[in-house]
Amino acid sequence: MKHLIKIFFGLFLYSCSSQLDLTNIIKIKGSDTMLLLNRKLAEEFMKINPDISIYVEGGGTATGVNSLIDNKIDICSASRPLEPDEIKQFGENFSTVGMSYLIGRDALSIYINKGNPIKKFTLEQLSDIFLCKITNWKDYGGDDIPILPISRSTSSGTHIYFQKHVLKGEEICNSIQVANTTAEIVKFVKENKNAIGYGGIGYADYSMQAVINEIHPTKENVLNNSYPISRYLRYYTSRKPSGNTKKYIDWVVSLQGQKIVEEMGYIPLWN
Secondary structure, three states: OHHHHHHHHHHHHHHHHOOOOOOOEEEEEEOOOOHHHHHHHHHHHHHHOOOOEEEEEEEOHHHHHHHHHOOOOOEEEEOOOOOHHHHHHHHHHHOOOOEEEEEEEEEOEEEEOOOOOOOEEOHHHHHHHHOOOOOEHHHHOOOOOEOEEEEEOOOOHHHHHHHHHOOOOOOOOOOOEEEOOHHHHHHHHHHOOOEEEEEOHHHOOHHHEOEEOOEOOOHHHHHOOOOOOEEEEEEEEOOOOOHHHHHHHHHHOOHHHHHHHHHOOOEOOOO
16 A cells, blocks of 8 residues: 555656656656556555655656657657657757567557447548548337447557558547546446447456457457457657666566566566
8 A cells, every 4th residue: 555655646746756867766767557456556566665756647658748749758668659859859868769668568448338239340441430530329120219329539659650550541520428537438338328439458358359350359360460459568768767767667568577567457478
């Protein structure tokens, strides 16, 4: 419990002491998909390194990248690669393109209410839903009720990934509800039979996750690359990490850290 207190109290302490050079503090900010995972990793790391405090925030990948570019944090957690303009800003600010570390893999999951009989989709069908080309479940053999899609905000790396790999670069239609966090999407889908959303595999139980192109979002199908919308989860640093930041990243990608990645519902780098 004391480690959890350190994580959450750090949000306040961080805002008050961001200008201080405290080498025993690691500040992580970024991907909401990775928020629960980052909190758990931080908690377990602090148990074996009680002299180091880790402060974790979400806000979305874009928010984390901007904070890293502004030199306000040590690690940006990201559910997508850096965009070209972000790489350019790293070059201008740090004379580097940033350092990238893969820490796990995620099956981007499509969330469906347990009471919805429609459990399988193609990528084209998902695109039609989120572009509002198809608006009623009866068109897929379901009940005659409107489809209620819910999407992540544009600051989300998950939104960017979904836009690129499912919508083929098109924007979701303006009438779709937008959520700031994955937890909000899961809650909305659980409470509405006709809802559909998307997010990380670690946020919803298996019974809510739809089958895509006849492939289930499982560890095996991510590792053999048959699941069509999987991605790597990343840490970014502005420079080559050293000290406690390096110690933490090395631990996360170790077998011990990767065990926690798997326990949290994501896919580890190593079998």
